[in-house]
Amino acid sequence: MASLSLQHINKTYPNGFEAVKDFNLEIADKEFIIFVGPSGCGKSTTLRMIAGLEEISGGTLKIGDKVVNDVEPKDRDIAMVFQNYALYPHMTVYDNMAFGLKLRKVPKDQIDKMVKEAAKILDLEKLLDRKPKALSGGQRQRVAMGRAIVRDPKVFLMDEPLSNLDAKLRVQMRTEISKLHERLGATIIYVTHDQTEAMTLGTRIVVMKDGVVQQVDTPQNLYNAPGNLFVAGFIGSPQMNFLDATVKVNGKDVTLQVGNYSLKLPENKAKALIDGGYDGKTVVMGIRPENVTDDATAFPESTVEAKINVYELLGAEVFLYFDVEGFNMTARVDPHTTSRTGDTVKFGLDMSKVHVFDKETELTIT
Ligand code: ATP
Numbered sequence: 001m002a003s004l005s006l007q008h009i010n011k012t013y014p015n016g017f018e019a020v021k022d023f024n025l026e027i028a029d030k031e032f033i034i035f036v037g038p039s040g041c042g043k044s045t046t047l048r049m050i051a052g053l054e055e056i057s058g059g060t061l062k063i064g065d066k067v068v069n070d071v072e073p074k075d076r077d078i079a080m081v082f083q084n085y086a087l088y089p090h091m092t093v094y095d096n097m098a099f100g101l102k103l104r105k106v107p108k109d110q111i112d113k114m115v116k117e118a119a120k121i122l123d124l125e126k127l128l129d130r131k132p133k134a135l136s137g138g139q140r141q142r143v144a145m146g147r148a149i150v151r152d153p154k155v156f157l158m159d160e161p162l163s164n165l166d167a168k169l170r171v172q173m174r175t176e177i178s179k180l181h182e183r184l185g186a187t188i189i190y191v192t193h194d195q196t197e198a199m200t201l202g203t204r205i206v207v208m209k210d211g212v213v214q215q216v217d218t219p220q221n222l223y224n225a226p227g228n229l230f231v232a233g234f235i236g237s238p239q240m241n242f243l244d245a246t247v248k249v250n251g252k253d254v255t256l257q258v259g260n261y262s263l264k265l266p267e268n269k270a271k272a273l274i275d276g277g278y279d280g281k282t283v284v285m286g287i288r289p290e291n292v293t294d295d296a297t298a299f300p301e302s303t304v305e306a307k308i309n310v311y312e313l314l315g316a317e318v319f320l321y322f323d324v325e326g327f328n329m330t331a332r333v334d335p336h337t338t339s340r341t342g343d344t345v346k347f348g349l350d351m352s353k354v355h356v357f358d359k360e361t362e363l364t365i366t
Contacts, residue, residue: 010058
């Protein structure tokens with residue numbers, strides 16, 4: 001059983017800085033959990049507390065059914081892979097992977113079996129005699145993974161393991177790690193600040209900000225139903241467009257007034273604003289770039305007109321950047337678009353996809 005339970009976990013560093021505040025999370029066996037958030041939000045601190053490398057200031061940490069707050073790192077049955085994978089330069093790939101097992105006095109034939117098994121999983125069989133300097137970055141990263149795998153731990157902890165690799169290798173290793181998770185059937189907790197990595201790898205993602213968990217959810221739910229303004233802005237690239245709007249209720253109809261534009265909300269979203277008593281109040285309207293189109297006929301009742309500041313072609317898609325009533329906006333449109341920088345264009349907004357946030361609490365209203 002490799003479930004984990006973090007209950008009311010806190011971390012205050014000796015200088016008084018509260019890096020992690022009341023962190024609660026139940027992790028099931030075989031889950032792939034991602035901690036994601038901007039630099040300094042407490043991801044690594046939380047991971048290091050789980051590893052036992054950092055003292056827990058408050059709360060309870062369980063691995064399986066056992067409270068491990070005061071258990072030595074080496075006795076927690078976890079393996080950690082860091083971003084600077086620190087292989088021993090004078091040792092071969094084989095010896096790098098075998099080293100930890102030798103220290104633990106595992107019999108030689110058993111070590112051999114475990115190293116070769118890991119090498120097979122990671123496609124390192126032909127490289128076992130090489131030294132790290134004769135390996136590519138991705139191969140080195142695989143050796144670092146191999147060192148963790150041979151220990152056959154209950155839980156893998158990974159702290160930005162791909163951050164030192166170039167963009168192409170990152171994508172390749174991302175797929176490798178995903179396959180590895182399936183093959184090993186292990187519980188993995190993975191720290192990254194890269195939201196693409198988070199979205200593609202995680203079965204569930206924990207979004208953190210300033211030491212506080214913002215939302216824990218599947219990638220799909222985080223994208224489609226962000227719980228607050230921060231999560232909405234953090235997940236998705238290019239990021240969600242945000243515009244301040246005033247709510248106007250007229251019977252069952254609700255419009256969001258953005259400057260001179262009146263944008264009508266569909267019935268289900270209107271209801272949430274009526275029920276919440278938002279008539280006359282300022283809210284934040286959020287709409288993802290893919291829900292904004294330069295084909296205004298698609299949404300003739302909710303259009304805005306603007307001059308395109310930048311046209312950006314990315315092969316399979318085009319991003320158009322423009323301003324509406326002082327708010328920066330991006331539209332993700334078909335690559336065959338005829339719209340170009342400097343053109344004044346009518347954009348259609350798919351109001352059925354709009355998110356609305358409370359301006360003060362920044363929580364999602366609908
Ligand atoms: P990054 O993505 O940059 O690695 P992170 O989310 O992993 O960031 P942590 O390394 O967990 O962030 O750090 C969380 C906060 O705690 C930061 O503000 C950091 O400056 C602070 N911090 C980390 N270690 C210590 C320490 N030993 N003493 C005091 N503050 C610390």
